[in-house]
Amino acid sequence: MRGRTAVVLGGSVAGLCAAGALARHFEQVLVLERDRLPPDAEHRRGVPQSKHPHFLLNSGRRAIGEIFPGFEEALIAAGGMHLMPSMDAAYCENDGWAPRKAGSMTMVYSSRVLIERVLRDKVRELPAVEIREGATVTGLRCAGGGAPDGRVEGVAYRAEDGTEAVLDADLVVDALGRGSPVAAWLAEAGWDAPPERTLDAKVTYTSRWYDLPPAGGRPASWWWKHLVVTPTQDTGDHPDEHEFLSNFFPIEGDRAIVCMGSWGLPMPRETAAFEAAADRVRATAFGRAARACTPTSEVHLTRSTGNRWRRFDLLDAPPAGIVSIGDAICAFNPFYAQGMSSAARSALLLGAALRRHDAVGAAFARDFLTRQKASLDVPWMLAMARDQAYDFATGTETVPRWRRRLAARLSWPIFNAITAASREDAYVERTFAQVFNLDRSLRQMAADPRFWFGIARYKVREKLGRTVVPGGFDEREDPPGTDYTGRTDPAGAPSARTDRGDDLVGA
Structure with a gap:
């Protein structure tokens, strides 16, 4: 003692x-x-x-499991769901819906x-x-x-x-x-x-709780449990809601938390405004999913971020x-x-x-x-990498204008390259998952030659038209449920649309 x-x-x-x-x-x-x-x-x-x-990240799950043996099993027994995000979640990224395939990361979802x-x-x-x-x-x-x-x-x-x-x-x-x-x-x-x-990037987020439709009454397109819509990278005119990071987040008891957040934008706190904002999120499946559910709470807004x-x-x-x-x-x-x-x-x-x-x-x-x-x-370091890019951020960790501009210019292209390469390079996917889960640092990832080689090789294959897993499925449609795990034959891989007016192929 x-x-x-x-x-x-x-x-x-x-x-x-x-x-x-x-x-x-x-x-x-x-x-x-x-x-x-x-x-x-x-x-x-x-x-x-x-x-x-x-989210309880994998490093957090392990830490709690060491302190309290049996914690994860107890959480699942109480209603938590052990899911693989790359298979059970639909992600709308820069150019549309990402493909669905098995990955190295699993998570336990709960409230x-x-x-x-x-x-x-x-x-x-x-x-x-x-x-x-x-x-x-x-x-x-x-x-x-x-x-x-x-x-x-x-x-x-x-x-x-x-x-x-x-x-x-x-x-x-x-x-x-x-x-x-x-x-x-x-x-x-x-x-x-x-x-x-300190660094305050003026993040505000707003959430509402919902009951899911009965299992037999859900749309046929709902293969997913979790729906994520990232902010647009389009610099042209668009609704504020296209700048939101939006989550349809599953929890125990056949329920979901619908959450929208932004850096520096006003967020809805009244019911009608919340529902209208969900309808204007750039992936139209998000608003449709919310309206298919039954709300069970008021709107909750947080600015202390x-x-x-x-x-x-x-x-x-x-x-x-x-x-x-x-x-x-x-x-x-x-x-x-x-x-x-x-x-x-x-x-x-x-x-x-x-x-x-x-x-x-x-x-x-x-x-x-x-x-x-x-x-x-x-x-x-992960939090600073993104939040330092905003001109309106305040605090001791703000950086000179040139660094903000550089971070804003590079952060999305690098993220896009990582997520795209992760579709076909298991090492890139695993490394990025480790960083997300705090098992590796951003500095370690940045100094890893094999990681950057995987991204460079993917970009070359992309230029040559030799990639095998498509991406960029139309965000106006439901996310495609095709499982691309193990897909190696370019001739057999459905192609993503390149024009916003094309029909979705291979969904």
Whole structure:
């Protein structure tokens, strides 16, 4: 054991993962959660983002599975769906619908509230962990603030009945999310405020929940479970909705979350405007799919989407006795689906650091912060690569105009080349999936000669007319369900249309 008591601030995904990691190293782990936690998969005040789609990336799935063995099986038993996106999702890309074929990546689809419910069930199986609901954290008890041997020694909180209490703690884990006041409390106690890296690309997204039609009453064209429409790359006149990143996202219980988001554009928040916007998304199947379903919620809109990293690792003398994980340390643009997985990875690192150190002192704090920084670098670099391209982005990580222009000019062509080459080169497809899932960094991908060779070879074959898997199927039609897995014969491969007026061939 590394101590008697650990206290976790917050009972969302980050806090629950931290509690699971701590349970192996402390006699008692107390989770302080402001909300009353629902017994089932239901929304609660403290997690407004649960009303939007959430991806649990493969690296996050593995991390949670190491902390809570059997988590994935429990999530699927509760209604989560284990799917292969390249076979079960329809993607509308730059030039139209992408072809359907088997790939290396699988995902478990579910709502955020179901993920949290399964995690709560797993946490409650741990005898060392106690969740105290209705507990509002009001401050920290510190000693020697700012000194090399300074540390956090406890937590003050207010119980649901108004009673004030203080808990002694050998280790405190801050999982209070984007709005965490912990950095301010530490500054009041004498520590330097951590430098912050920020970038807000003015992302807004809006979602509504739907029931799917009964299985026997769905359109024959619905081979897909997940529908994705990427923003247009057309620079001419078009409706704002063509700039949206749009998801028809499947969740448990024969339901879907219809979500539309954008960088820098106003988004609908009223029902009629939401439905009209869905109809104007550039792939017409998106609006048709939404209208075929039965809405079960109001429209939910979120604007709190900026990237923000509190760099405690840069402090000369970071406080001992406390660490931060999840959005409390590093919050991402939610479009990139990195939050839950990054939090789970940090919780796994926390457990590993506790195994390496006999005490949770300054050496432990420095070791954890160093390794956490290396882990967070991976998703942070991905978020910066896209969000730095926008002229209206604000924050410390904005770049000169020439770099914004270069990023805007190159990002889409590179992405298009990668996705096209992935259709025929398994190495390119696997590498890109690893980067998306945070298993490889963008820097590693950029330095991989085999990856770029695969893309260059595909572009040469494309110029010579020797590619075998078509793409660019008409976005005005339903996505084609043809399975191109293993297709190697150019003569037998249906061709995509090159003119917007042509009929779809081979759907």
